[in-house]
Amino acid sequence: MRKADIQTGATVDFQAVGRSFGKLDVLKDFSLAIAAGEFLTLLGPSGSGKTTALNMIAGFLQPTSGDILIDGKSIASLPPERRNVGMVFQNYSLFPHMNVFDNVAFPLKMRRASAQLIKEKVEKALELVHLADYAARMPTQISGGQRQRVAFARAIVFAPRVLLMDEPLGALDLKLREHMQLEIKRYRDEIGCTMIYVTHDQGEALTLSDRIVVMNNGRIVQIGGPEEIYDRPANRFSAEFIGENNILRLQPNGKAGHWVIEELKQPFASPAAAGPAPQALSIRPEKIARLKAGEARGPGSIAFDATIAEILFFGDVIKYSARLADGALIKFKEHRAAATSVMRVDQSVTLAFAPGDAVLLADE
Amino acid sequence: MHPSDDPGWAGKGWSMAFTAYFILLLIYLLLPLLIVIPVSFGEDQWLQFPPTSLSLRWYRSYFSDPGFIAATFTSFWIACVVSALATVIGTVTALGLSRTRFRGKSLLYGFIIAPMVIPIIIFALALFILFNQLKMTGSVAGLILAHVVLALPFPVLIVSAALEQFDTTLERAGRILGATPLRVFLHITLPYLAPAALASAIFSFFVSFDELVIALFITGRWDTLPKRIWSDLRLEIDPTIAAVAAILIAITLIGITAGELLRRWAMARAAN
Numbered sequence: 001m002r003k004a005d006i007q008t009g010a011t012v013d014f015q016a017v018g019r020s021f022g023k024l025d026v027l028k029d030f031s032l033a034i035a036a037g038e039f040l041t042l043l044g045p046s047g048s049g050k051t052t053a054l055n056m057i058a059g060f061l062q063p064t065s066g067d068i069l070i071d072g073k074s075i076a077s078l079p080p081e082r083r084n085v086g087m088v089f090q091n092y093s094l095f096p097h098m099n100v101f102d103n104v105a106f107p108l109k110m111r112r113a114s115a116q117l118i119k120e121k122v123e124k125a126l127e128l129v130h131l132a133d134y135a136a137r138m139p140t141q142i143s144g145g146q147r148q149r150v151a152f153a154r155a156i157v158f159a160p161r162v163l164l165m166d167e168p169l170g171a172l173d174l175k176l177r178e179h180m181q182l183e184i185k186r187y188r189d190e191i192g193c194t195m196i197y198v199t200h201d202q203g204e205a206l207t208l209s210d211r212i213v214v215m216n217n218g219r220i221v222q223i224g225g226p227e228e229i230y231d232r233p234a235n236r237f238s239a240e241f242i243g244e245n246n247i248l249r250l251q252p253n254g255k256a257g258h259w260v261i262e263e264l265k266q267p268f269a270s271p272a273a274a275g276p277a278p279q280a281l282s283i284r285p286e287k288i289a290r291l292k293a294g295e296a297r298g299p300g301s302i303a304f305d306a307t308i309a310e311i312l313f314f315g316d317v318i319k320y321s322a323r324l325a326d327g328a329l330i331k332f333k334e335h336r337a338a339a340t341s342v343m344r345v346d347q348s349v350t351l352a353f354a355p356g357d358a359v360l361l362a363d364e
Numbered sequence: 365m366h367p368s369d370d371p372g373w374a375g376k377g378w379s380m381a382f383t384a385y386f387i388l389l390l391i392y393l394l395l396p397l398l399i400v401i402p403v404s405f406g407e408d409q410w411l412q413f414p415p416t417s418l419s420l421r422w423y424r425s426y427f428s429d430p431g432f433i434a435a436t437f438t439s440f441w442i443a444c445v446v447s448a449l450a451t452v453i454g455t456v457t458a459l460g461l462s463r464t465r466f467r468g469k470s471l472l473y474g475f476i477i478a479p480m481v482i483p484i485i486i487f488a489l490a491l492f493i494l495f496n497q498l499k500m501t502g503s504v505a506g507l508i509l510a511h512v513v514l515a516l517p518f519p520v521l522i523v524s525a526a527l528e529q530f531d532t533t534l535e536r537a538g539r540i541l542g543a544t545p546l547r548v549f550l551h552i553t554l555p556y557l558a559p560a561a562l563a564s565a566i567f568s569f570f571v572s573f574d575e576l577v578i579a580l581f582i583t584g585r586w587d588t589l590p591k592r593i594w595s596d597l598r599l600e601i602d603p604t605i606a607a608v609a610a611i612l613i614a615i616t617l618i619g620i621t622a623g624e625l626l627r628r629w630a631m632a633r634a635a636n
């Protein structure tokens with residue numbers, strides 16, 4: 001598909017949207033401005049309200065408060081079929097009595113396109129997902145990955161300006177999921193529409209998104225690009241939910257910007273920041289280095305002793321869990337290339353990290 | 365199965381016992397039918413098994429008896445009407461039951477299924493009294509209405525089972541792809557239910573086509589095929605009946621097998 005064939009994406013605005021089921025508030029004061037053509041991911045644990053938010057854009061659910069705008073216009077009064085939004089469902093949801101061609105043709109038929117136009121557009125869409133030779137197959141005659149690609153073709157064939165995807169790769173196995181992530185990246189480069197993606201897989205979110213909205217309990221916890229979300233988690237929830245992390249508690253030390261790290265019994269200083277007082281710091285496992293015997297620690301770095309408690313061998317990387325003097329565990333990892341040898345359980349090590357790599361966290 | 369695969373409780377001894385069991389069961393089910401068929405091809409004046417020589421005499425006799433042919437046509441068109449009505453009413457009922465929640469729903473379900481368990485002679489007697497009151501005895505419409513009640517459990521049960529397996533996100537998918545609720549129903553839900561509805565139609569057809577008791581009570585002067593067979597049997601035992609029976613058995617087996625295959629296809633497709 002050539003870019004010129006496709007309309008550009010629309011903006012989507014959540015304005016203080018709330019949704020409750022009976023007494024249960026599933027989304028609370030949800031405000032979010034999604035730019036035209038953006039790939040935005042809603043990331044959060046099960047039950048955080050991701051599907052609820054998506055279903056309100058689709059029109060399957062109505063907000064109980066607030067409003068949702070597409071291209072600046074409220075969609076509250078539009079039924080799903082008039083929103084011109086595409087959607088890919090987790091379990092494919094291909095129509096079982098139609099072959100691949102008719103499945104992809106369905107949205108065009110509903111729009112009363114001519115047979116000629118339908119044929120052209122369906123063929124293009126199937127080419128995009130590399131399934132041009134499968135048009136005559138029934139959904140039961142193709143694999144899971146192929147079904148999801150058909151579902152994708154069907155969702156974009158009518159050039160919707162917004163494409164919703166609710167855990168589209170959730171039903172696929174790991175290998176296929178990684179392959180499909182690359183596919184989705186390719187689609188998004190070829191079609192210009194705004195894409196809103198839901199997942200609880202943080203790796204998928206980091207790989208695909210322009211921006212990630214981290215959600216918990218129906219609230220937005222943090223919004224940012226993948227690097228920002230990963231490098232500068234705004235709070236404890238983000239720090240723990242995205243990637244692996246170590247959380248260490250901070251005790252105030254009387255002076256502003258000075259603390260004691262409880263687990264390490266070591267002072268920690270940082271220029272005082274605005275906002276709520278930090279109660280903890282997070283430090284990524286890959287930011288913790290092991291000091292070799294006799295190696296001097298870097299100036300200002302925080303060093304401490306530990307014993308290896310657990311070793312997870314991943315081939316290219318080795319992940320360690322080490323026990324600190326006070327019994328707490330700390331995770332760190334080493335690349336095989338840099339590591340001299342694999343350590344043994346109970347081996348004593350000296351670990352260190354640079355204060356600049358630590359992120360200060362308020363509880364919420 | 366690989367010899368070392370664990371068969372669960374159905375071990376080797378069991379599989380032989382099961383084979384023997386199923387053979388006996390088949391004989392039990394089919395023996396009466398297997399006797400009628402050779403008799404129908406006999407040459408003899410009386411019902412006789414085994415027949416002394418073979419001929420198509422009684423088939424000829426059936427096809428040249430205007431009373432039998434008329435009764436067959438009557439039964440056939442009534443069964444067609446019953447099948448259509450029961451399938452439409454049953455499908456709508458199943459749809460309604462699956463998409464709504466109200467008090468007394470299981471009670472309503474029970475009422476619809478009731479004709480399967482109520483002794484048919486009691487139902488027939490009740491109808492006889494009611495139709496006498498309404499001066500409806502002898503009316504074709506009365507028989508059709510009665511047969512629809514009798515057939516209704518089939519479409520309701522079969523279509524409900526299909527709907528239970530139906531993934532309603534398919535309907536959502538239809539909506540978001542641009543179909544109005546009506547078009548979603550016509551293009552997605554209905555085609556999905558088609559095999560189940562067709563199976564229902566076949567079963568309903570045979571409920572009516574071979575129904576005797578109600579026909580005896582309320583038809584008055586005209587004949588349905590089962591009723592004609594019944595009255596012939598009382599007058600004289602003529603092998604024409606065996607020929608009719610053999611034809612009926614063949615038609616029923618074909619019809620019910622088709623219905624069952626459709627029903628299974630509907631279920632298998634739903635499972636995907």
Ligand SMILES: Nc1ncnc2c1ncn2[C@@H]1O[C@H](COP(=O)(O)OP(=O)(O)OP(=O)(O)O)[C@@H](O)[C@H]1O
Pocket residue numbers: 021024026044045046047048049050051052053200
């Ligand atoms: N129709 C409903 N009636 C009552 N509660 C509902 C309904 N739909 C969702 N909920 C509740 O709303 C909350 C959020 O649900 P939602 O499906 O949006 O979560 P999610 O973030 O998509 O989770 P998952 O990752 O498991 O799909 C859950 O606690 C759920 O139980």
Ligand SMILES: [Mg+2]
Pocket residue numbers: 050051052166
């Ligand atoms: Mg969900």
